Amino acid sequence: MTSRKIELFVPAITPxxxxxxxxxxxxxxxxxxxxxGGAHGLAPFGxxxxxxSLSVAERMAAxxxxxxxxxxxxxxxxxxxxxxxxxxxxxxxxATRLGCRGxxxxxxxxxxxxxxxxxxxxxxxxxxxxxPDLRVYLYHIPQMSGxxxxxxxxxxxxxxxxxxxxxxxxxxxxxxxxxxxxAAFPQIDTYSASESLxxxxxxxxxxxxISASSNxxxxxxxxxxxxxxGPEHHALHHQVSQVRKIFxxxxxxxxxxxxxxxxxxxNHYARVRxxxxxxxxxxxxxxxxxxxxxx
Amino acid sequence: MTSRKIELFVPAITPxxxxxxxxxxxxxxxxxxxxxGGAHGLAPFGxxxxxxSLSVAERMAAxxxxxxxxxxxxxxxxxxxxxxxxxxxxxxxxATRLGCRGxxxxxxxxxxxxxxxxxxxxxxxxxxxxxPDLRVYLYHIPQMSGxxxxxxxxxxxxxxxxxxxxxxxxxxxxxxxxxxxxAAFPQIDTYSASESLxxxxxxxxxxxxISASSNxxxxxxxxxxxxxxGPEHHALHHQVSQVRKIFxxxxxxxxxxxxxxxxxxxNHYARVRxxxxxxxxxxxxxxxxxxxxxx
Numbered sequence: 001m002t003s004r005k006i007e008l009f010v011p012a013i014t015p016x017x018x019x020x021x022x023x024x025x026x027x028x029x030x031x032x033x034x035x036x037g038g039a040h041g042l043a044p045f046g047x048x049x050x051x052x053s054l055s056v057a058e059r060m061a062a063x064x065x066x067x068x069x070x071x072x073x074x075x076x077x078x079x080x081x082x083x084x085x086x087x088x089x090x091x092x093x094x095a096t097r098l099g100c101r102g103x104x105x106x107x108x109x110x111x112x113x114x115x116x117x118x119x120x121x122x123x124x125x126x127x128x129x130x131x132p133d134l135r136v137y138l139y140h141i142p143q144m145s146g147x148x149x150x151x152x153x154x155x156x157x158x159x160x161x162x163x164x165x166x167x168x169x170x171x172x173x174x175x176x177x178x179x180x181x182x183a184a185f186p187q188i189d190t191y192s193a194s195e196s197l198x199x200x201x202x203x204x205x206x207x208x209x210i211s212a213s214s215n216x217x218x219x220x221x222x223x224x225x226x227x228x229x230g231p232e233h234h235a236l237h238h239q240v241s242q243v244r245k246i247f248x249x250x251x252x253x254x255x256x257x258x259x260x261x262x263x264x265x266x267n268h269y270a271r272v273r274x275x276x277x278x279x280x281x282x283x284x285x286x287x288x289x290x291x292x293x294x295x
Numbered sequence: 296m297t298s299r300k301i302e303l304f305v306p307a308i309t310p311x312x313x314x315x316x317x318x319x320x321x322x323x324x325x326x327x328x329x330x331x332g333g334a335h336g337l338a339p340f341g342x343x344x345x346x347x348s349l350s351v352a353e354r355m356a357a358x359x360x361x362x363x364x365x366x367x368x369x370x371x372x373x374x375x376x377x378x379x380x381x382x383x384x385x386x387x388x389x390a391t392r393l394g395c396r397g398x399x400x401x402x403x404x405x406x407x408x409x410x411x412x413x414x415x416x417x418x419x420x421x422x423x424x425x426x427p428d429l430r431v432y433l434y435h436i437p438q439m440s441g442x443x444x445x446x447x448x449x450x451x452x453x454x455x456x457x458x459x460x461x462x463x464x465x466x467x468x469x470x471x472x473x474x475x476x477x478a479a480f481p482q483i484d485t486y487s488a489s490e491s492l493x494x495x496x497x498x499x500x501x502x503x504x505i506s507a508s509s510n511x512x513x514x515x516x517x518x519x520x521x522x523x524x525g526p527e528h529h530a531l532h533h534q535v536s537q538v539r540k541i542f543x544x545x546x547x548x549x550x551x552x553x554x555x556x557x558x559x560x561x562n563h564y565a566r567v568r569x570x571x572x573x574x575x576x577x578x579x580x581x582x583x584x585x586x587x588x589x590x
Contacts, residue, residue: 020420047405047406052378052379052403052405052406053378053379053380053403053405054379054381055379055381055382057381058379058381082378083347083348083377083378084347084348084349084350084353085348085568085569086349086350086352086353087350107570108347108348108569108570109405110342110347110348110404110439110440111342111347111439111548111570111571112438112439114570114571115570115572117572118569118570118571118572119569119570121569121570121572122569122570124569125315125569143407144405144406144407144441145405146439146441147570253406273380274380274403274413274414274416274417274419274420275402275403275406275409275410275413275414275416275417275442276406276409276413277410277412277413277416
């Protein structure tokens with residue numbers, strides 16, 4: 001067990017208005033509620049945030065709104081990785097200028113089967129363009145991106161850019177990979193994408209979690225983090241795993257949004273952009289159960 | 296055998312300057328050479344064009360340059376499908392306003408495992424926003440996009456939008472799928488992504504091909520199309536298959552660009568954007584062989 005601080009960063013959902021434009025007021029309200037509810041910070045514009053369904057301009061405007069609403073930029077790790085380097089650079093410069101703690105950066109993800117050397121070049125291009133104030137959290141989510149962040153790639157990036165490589169989010173669901181990253185690179189913050197793995201992550205020297213279901217259960221996850229060494233840790237772990245397991249059986253992102261809508265008694269939060277569709281009624285009971293267990 | 300016109304549309308490569316900005320002069324020069332060399336038209340900003348490594352602004356400026364250079368918009372089917380609908384709409388409106396024959400549209404491709412209903416919504420959103428002048432060629436390339444264009448989806452789109460659904464490019468490499476699309480939807484233009492399949496495509500009632508290697512071998516592919524019913528068709532088919540087979544053993548897009556550079560004796564054409572890397576010297580002999588066989 002190391003003394004690294006264990007944190008919860010929430011990949012906040014992006015609420016939409018009836019015309020599917022970003023509902024900035026609800027986005028800010030939800031963000032503030034998450035922090036009030038126990039999150040150490042937010043990782044907006046990730047997979048759960050439908051970030052890749054937002055334009056560059058929409059993402060910058062929504063991030064501005066969070067900061068204008070008084071959320072500390074040091075509590076923000078916005079996603080900025082796009083297919084086109086120009087877009088990734090624009091978003092990363094904007095976040096860096098705002099003073100964000102760092103950015104969560106997908107590799108360019110259209111082309112599959114690309115080499116580590118090519119992915120290194122892609123990250124290097126952005127880091128060189130944005131400059132030394134940028135802090136990069138690498139985003140490993142091969143089941144969506146098709147482009148894994150391998151251990152040799154992480155090593156080469158750290159060799160080249162030192163502390164500018166601040167961390168990694170492992171959304172692969174492969175705990176062995178997370179453990180290998182933590183062991184090989186103790187100098188970076190490694191987050192699991194599942195709150196169920198927080199005990200293992202913390203024990204190995206990881207930095208906590210960035211999890212979709214923390215949109216619904218921030219209080220439960222925060223209680224687990226705070227109680228990791230306490231007498232209730234089994235019960236706390238059971239609670240977060242229970243919520244997570246319910247969502248694993250559902251279309252994840254629409255179900256998370258439906259659950260937030262139910263929690264807030266405000267159906268506007270349930271809207272999704274294509275290619276998602278709103279959660280079907282056949283999942284209403286499961287969503288209600290997740291909300292009942294969440295805190 | 297139907298009487299449909301068989302055509303070659305080339306997914307033209309995008310040349311880059313030393314700073315990796317779009318080299319518009321070489322882009323236009325290559326485009327004009329392809330048409331002079333036998334292509335019926337161009338499908339720029341596809342996979343081979345590294346389109347997803349270009350920003351929206353870069354894509355629009357490069358398309359403008361083709362039209363300003365005197366290429367008929369009716370010979371252009373630019374790729375416009377991005378992850379974010381706002382970007383796809385901007386590009387599709389621009390191409391439609393220019394008078395392009397249509398647009399080759401990827402589905403939103405970050406999220407995997409999405410439903411046909413969600414992908415339908417994504418296409419519908421763009422078609423409704425751009426309006427009745429838009430003609431859509433659906434882009435089926437599941438090995439890159441992770442989002443297949445299924446037969447039920449095509450049917451639903453044609454039911455909703457009729458002749459606005461103009462065609463489909465099948466890059467899956469699965470001839471059975473191409474044949475099924477042609478059989479089920481004879482009213483749309485279905486292109487194979489391999490010139491080796493032109494005889495089968497033409498015999499079944501398809502519309503021809505949109506193939507990466509046509510950047511290098513436009514004359515050979517055009518000769519095959521023109522000679523499909525002639526005495527030389529076996530030799531012509533052998534030539535196009537020979538070129539294609541060489542590229543299948545190489546990192547495709549960098550190798551195509553290296554071959555164009557060799558053909559034009561101009562190394563500038565070989566540059567790629569990350570996540571690609573320039574073709575290694577170990578492939579120089581194969582690239583030279585492809586150029587030797589091409590015409």
